[in-house]
Structure formats: C-alpha cells, structure tokens
Amino acid sequence: MEAPPFAYSASTSSLFSLRNKPLSSPTITHLGNTKPSKSFSVGASSSRDSVVTLLDYGAGNVRSVRNAIRFLGFDIKDVQTPQDILNASRLVFPGVGAFAAAMEVLSKTGMDEALCSYIDKDRPFLGICLGLQLLFESSEENGPVKGLGLIPGTVGRFDSSNGFRVPHIGWNALQITEDSGILDDVGNHHVYFVHSYRAMPSDDNNEWISSTCDYGDKFIASIRRGNVNAVQFHPEKSGDVGLSILGRFLNPKSNMAKKPGEGKASKLAKRVIACLDVRTNDKGDLVVTKGDQYDVREHTKENEVRNLGKPVDLAGQYYKDGADEVSFLNITGFRDFPLGDLPMLQILRYTSENVFVPLTVGGGIRDFTDSTGRYYSSLEVASEYFRSGADKISIGSDAVYAAEEYLKAGVKTGKTSLEQISRVYGNQAVVVSIDPRRVYVKDPNDLQLKTIRVSSPGPNGEEYAWYQCTVNGGREGRPIGAYELAKAVEELGAGEILLNCIDCDGQGKGFDVDLIKLISDAVSIPVIASSGAGAPEHFSEVFYKTNASAALAAGIFHRKEVPIQSVKEHLLKEGIEVRI
Incomplete structure (x- = not known):
C-alpha cells in the first residue's frame, strides 16, 4: 500500500507499518478478477508527459484518484517537497478531510506558498473537492480559517433550514458556462458530490466560475482560469463522465478520452x-x-x-x-x-x-x-x-x-x-x-x-x-x-x-x-x-x-x-x- 509522503495526523502514522504485512495468498486468489482494464486510456506522448504530480497530504481516500490516473495511462509522482510542486508539469490536488487540518499541513510544510506560486504562473492544475475550497480566502468550517486566498469568497456550510439535507451527497447536475474547458460535453450528466461546505458565486469571483450546481442555493461546482481548474465534485467517483473530465485535463490534445453518451440530468438523483x-x-x-x-x-x-x-x-x-x-x-x-x-x-x-x-x-x-x-x-x-x-x-x-x-x-x-x-x-x-x-x-x-x-x-x-x-x-x-x-x-x-x-x-x-x-x-x-x-x-x-x-x-x-x-x-x- 502506498503511504502518503507526509502524514495527515499523528493518529495515522502508526498505520504505515501495517501496510506492508504479507497477505494471505490462498484467500487473495479467490477475491475475483484483479487485472485493471486500460480500455479508457488517453495516453501520453513522452515519459515526461506521462507523469502526473500528486499532492497527497495523507487524508482520506486518495487511492481512487491514483487509480483513475493510472487507469487513464499516466504515472504518478508524489509531492515530497515544495520544490516538487514548482517542478510539476501538471499537478493534481485531491483535497480530503477538514479545511483547517489541510491548511495546517500545507502551511507547516511550505506547500501553501509553492501552490500559490504554481497557480499564479498559470501552470496545469486540478483541485478536487477540498482542493477547490482551499483556493478561496477563508472557510467557516471550524473557523473562520484562512485559505490560500487565490479566489475571492468564503466557503460556508449548506443551509439545512430549507429542507435540503446536509451533507450534500449524491449525483447532481451541472450548469456549464460557455468556456468550461475540461467540462465540455458533460452538462447533461450527473457527477458525484459529497460535501457539507461550498463556495458561493459572486461578482468578485464570477470570472473564475466554469459551472454551478443547484442544491438549495446555486453554488460553485467548478472553476477555471487558463490552465487552472478545480471541481467541487469527485471526477474519480463519477464513472465514465468523471474519467472523461480527468482525461481532458491530463491530455488536452488527445481525442482518445471517451465522451459520455446522452444524458438528461437536471437535479439531484435518487x-x-x-x-x-x-x-x-x-x-x-x-x-x-x-x-x-x-x-x-x-x-x-x-x-x-x-x-x-x-x-x-x-x-x-x-x-x-x-x-x-x-x-x-x-x-x-x-x-x-x-x-x-x-x-x-x-x-x-x-x-x-x-x-x-x-x-x-x-x-x-x-x-x-x-x-x-x-x-x-x-x-x-x-x-x-x-x-x-x-x-x-x-x-x-x-x-x-x-x-x-x-x-x-x-x-x-x-x-x-x-x-x-x-x-x-x-x-x-x-x-x-x-x-x-x-x-x-x-x-x-x-x-x-x-x-x-x-x-x-x-x-x-x-x-x-x-x-x-x-x-x-x-x-x-x-x-x-x-x-x-x-x-x-x-x-x-x-x-x-x-x-x-x-x-x-x-x-x-x-x-x-x-x-x-x-x-x-x-x-x-x-x-x-x-x-x-x-x-x-x-x-x-x-x-x-x-x-x-x-x-x-x-x-x-x-x-x-x-x-x-x-x-x-x-x-x-x-x-x-x-x-x-
């Protein structure tokens, strides 16, 4: 099992020694087919082009993002130091967990300044879920907590007083803007959300918004500026639609990314x-x-x-x-x-x-x-x-x-x-x-x-x-x-x-x-x-x-x-x- 390059909390560090224990091979052989399919691969043209730098600070399930990237035919380089961020040709930041804890890790390791520098230079970037929220000025989650401050706005909790259930969990529809980039052709499809906090559109951040989603209120589902992208939903958990989004980010010039079929998404699905x-x-x-x-x-x-x-x-x-x-x-x-x-x-x-x-x-x-x-x-x-x-x-x-x-x-x-x-x-x-x-x-x-x-x-x-x-x-x-x-x-x-x-x-x-x-x-x-x-x-x-x-x-x-x-x-x- 792959351990993160730096631990999310002390409570998880004692687990790392468990990850390399030998497994019972007689049982493992009866789990089922374990060979991954590569039928969806978007590929890359050179060894450098095939490497994706992943900022994994050790919280939650980042394995699915790793698997999706590899499924699409790319290799992964883990961030070990802030310099690894600055040297990346493309960077994926799958934020998982709580806003304050994530910012603490980024600040203590110097990753926050490197991230800001990387994004300011319009380098290829994809933030996922918390990886989008951290780009904003602050969050109300156990806060207020200061964020990276790249996008105007505060991340707040969904309002459950209007009858909408919080967390927002499930497959919801996107309202795509004209210049949506990696979200082309997915506007009629559901994507998977799981979150209690969201950023709201405003005049100050409108130029960043590439899609919104309705759940009680209209919130920001994705942002884009140049080569910088971030999504509130989880493409690695959104089936073929999500894989097509990841494929477009990883190799924008490729026509091999499978496009989703017809869809009729309009709201949160059962x-x-x-x-x-x-x-x-x-x-x-x-x-x-x-x-x-x-x-x-x-x-x-x-x-x-x-x-x-x-x-x-x-x-x-x-x-x-x-x-x-x-x-x-x-x-x-x-x-x-x-x-x-x-x-x-x-x-x-x-x-x-x-x-x-x-x-x-x-x-x-x-x-x-x-x-x-x-x-x-x-x-x-x-x-x-x-x-x-x-x-x-x-x-x-x-x-x-x-x-x-x-x-x-x-x-x-x-x-x-x-x-x-x-x-x-x-x-x-x-x-x-x-x-x-x-x-x-x-x-x-x-x-x-x-x-x-x-x-x-x-x-x-x-x-x-x-x-x-x-x-x-x-x-x-x-x-x-x-x-x-x-x-x-x-x-x-x-x-x-x-x-x-x-x-x-x-x-x-x-x-x-x-x-x-x-x-x-x-x-x-x-x-x-x-x-x-x-x-x-x-x-x-x-x-x-x-x-x-x-x-x-x-x-x-x-x-x-x-x-x-x-x-x-x-x-x-x-x-x-x-x-x-």
Whole structure:
C-alpha cells in the first residue's frame, strides 16, 4: 500500500507499518478478477508527459484518484517537497478531510506558498473537492480559517433550514458556462458530490466560475482560469463522465478520452446502491453471501456457506450495470481484529482499480486491543480503510453504544469512534447503520420511546409500534429506539444513515415504509433505505412515500432476479430522476 509522503495526523502514522504485512495468498486468489482494464486510456506522448504530480497530504481516500490516473495511462509522482510542486508539469490536488487540518499541513510544510506560486504562473492544475475550497480566502468550517486566498469568497456550510439535507451527497447536475474547458460535453450528466461546505458565486469571483450546481442555493461546482481548474465534485467517483473530465485535463490534445453518451440530468438523483455481504466460507475464501443474522448455509448435505459470487467480480459488474454506489459489509473478519483482516483491505484495493463510484465498507470499525495488548483507536482502523479505497465507512454496534451514553450523559465526550472519525474526515465520510426490529404495542403511552401508528396491524391487532435497535448482527436487542438513535448519531457527527429492517430483510415484499418515513422525516442528513426490496416497484414506492435519498439491495441483484438497469428504467418511467 502506498503511504502518503507526509502524514495527515499523528493518529495515522502508526498505520504505515501495517501496510506492508504479507497477505494471505490462498484467500487473495479467490477475491475475483484483479487485472485493471486500460480500455479508457488517453495516453501520453513522452515519459515526461506521462507523469502526473500528486499532492497527497495523507487524508482520506486518495487511492481512487491514483487509480483513475493510472487507469487513464499516466504515472504518478508524489509531492515530497515544495520544490516538487514548482517542478510539476501538471499537478493534481485531491483535497480530503477538514479545511483547517489541510491548511495546517500545507502551511507547516511550505506547500501553501509553492501552490500559490504554481497557480499564479498559470501552470496545469486540478483541485478536487477540498482542493477547490482551499483556493478561496477563508472557510467557516471550524473557523473562520484562512485559505490560500487565490479566489475571492468564503466557503460556508449548506443551509439545512430549507429542507435540503446536509451533507450534500449524491449525483447532481451541472450548469456549464460557455468556456468550461475540461467540462465540455458533460452538462447533461450527473457527477458525484459529497460535501457539507461550498463556495458561493459572486461578482468578485464570477470570472473564475466554469459551472454551478443547484442544491438549495446555486453554488460553485467548478472553476477555471487558463490552465487552472478545480471541481467541487469527485471526477474519480463519477464513472465514465468523471474519467472523461480527468482525461481532458491530463491530455488536452488527445481525442482518445471517451465522451459520455446522452444524458438528461437536471437535479439531484435518487441513488440505487448495491450491497455485498462478505464473509469467509469453510475453505477460508471470501465470498458474497447473506447477512449473518440469517441462515447463510445451503440446505444440502455439505451444508456449505452460500456463495453468491466473488466480491471484486460482483462489484465490478454492478459498476458496469449502473450502480451509483457499492457497499461492502464484512460480517465475520472484523470482529476480533479489524486491521488483521487484510483480505478485506485487499478487496477494497482491487475493487477501486476499476470501480469509479463511491465505495463504503462496514463491520466492526471500533476501538480495540489485539492479542498482544496493542491498542488501536477507531480512527486508526478507519484510516486504513480509507487509504485502501473506501470513501465512506459504516459504523453499527459502536454507534448504538455511543448514542446510549450520549443520551444518558447529555454531553459529547469527543472520544467515540463516530466523533473521532467525523472530526478528522468530515461527517460526509461516516455512515451509521441502524438495524431495528418492529415491536408492536397496544398503547403508545406505555413507553417513553417514539411510537408510530403502523400501516398494518400487529399479530394481536396492535395499531402502534416502536423500532428496537439491535447490535452484533441483529442478535442482541438494546433499550433504544431507531428514532432516538438516529437523532443522537446525527448530533454526534453521522453524515448519513443506512436504515435496515430485520423484519423485512430477505422477504422481497418491499421496504418498511413506516420505518423509513419515520427516520427520514426526523433527521436532516441523507437516509438510505435498506432491507426488503424484491421488485423495481419497491424502489419507486419508497422514494414516493418517504424522504429517502437512496435505496439499497443485495440478494435480488446477486441472484439476478432484478437487474440494476431494470430498477433505473422503472424509476425513470415513474418520473424519478436517476443517473443514466
């Protein structure tokens, strides 16, 4: 694994020694196809032309940017000193994490002055996400914090009071200006955003703007002046559209960059997510199966673990089929030694070589102590997964315990895994997975937890129910409801909620609309509907009846009962915007 040239924080430095441990080759050979395709290459004409200088200060998932650059046929030179910036023939700055922490690193290493000098000389530059925001005068994120000051304006937080969910996560449309440069031909397509802060257009910065995006207000989606470009979205996570943008920047004279086909993007799209439950089978190979709170074994004489495919192969196929995100849930290996589960890290690395949409991983990300007494913080664990290719990490049981303590004490400790990871990587990088069961009650006044009138009565005619949260893969109930948990984790720093329903999972009868409406109405962060999808109509139902931002499925995709493309075609017919 490639370590960054300089560490983002002391908390991640202890991870570097883990990256070169030998992996279990018998398991690795069964992950799936690991050979990257070069069918999209835009190439370069000389050895110097083929080198891209990358400013990676060690935060978050920069592996995807590396993979996209290499996928397009270019080599990478990492910035080690400020002089490396000044000597670059083209520079990519994929900023990840918090504004203040990034500026601190740039200032301490002298990279800030080198960056300003490089850009002032109109050298080829591409900033991504935070790499755009840092060009402005200041940011309100944990601030005010002074930026590089190259573009007039202050980076502020999205306003959630108007009903728009923050963070802004998903595939949104661009409004392109006349002189958009590397954004030519992409105005009708969705690109992937994930951020809570944005820069606003003004008379002072108007000459820099090459595109805007609407999300409550019109914000700056990209800037361009001469050879200097920066985008708020993530081209390395925007599929073929994003690769075409990167290709134009890396080799403007090439006609080989694949142009995206027809598109009809006009607003934020609803997302369709493919989920892969990954565990070891009896031979020690990692396979995609069902969740471990259910029966994962075939009803045969051998009673073997159900094998629905190889993780890397399936993820690659879902990317080709049009999945907007791919989510991995490791249901066995994380529990005792998360960082010892190297094959799962390798799945992320291999998958990110050819899958250019967001990747989420979950299952046991927490503080833990190994058998030798060595303590690892949840931040260290999460850092390793981000560096291996994950864009978001999903926290389950640990978030339940954190929420319980927070509700009991009434104060934030700042020490929970949710708070630590959110503080360093931003809340947009943290998903909380909630796994509740429906509990029917005759009288809602019988308990203090939030109850709702359900659309279908209980076994004894009960008209009300509450949703009891569970931990440890659904095996243990907790005295906290899904409503209370969702509100608490949002306050603790969650940027998104993955909402499962144990009662519906695997039934194929549709999502639990009552539950999803309850939670999506209660919070201002995006909610992903999960559990129960069996037909395309179930996706349109949950989008029409709730405020869910995305819907996730597993088994129907693995068993090829319902193709992803069929879901999207159905949603389009129903007037629901999706990424084509």
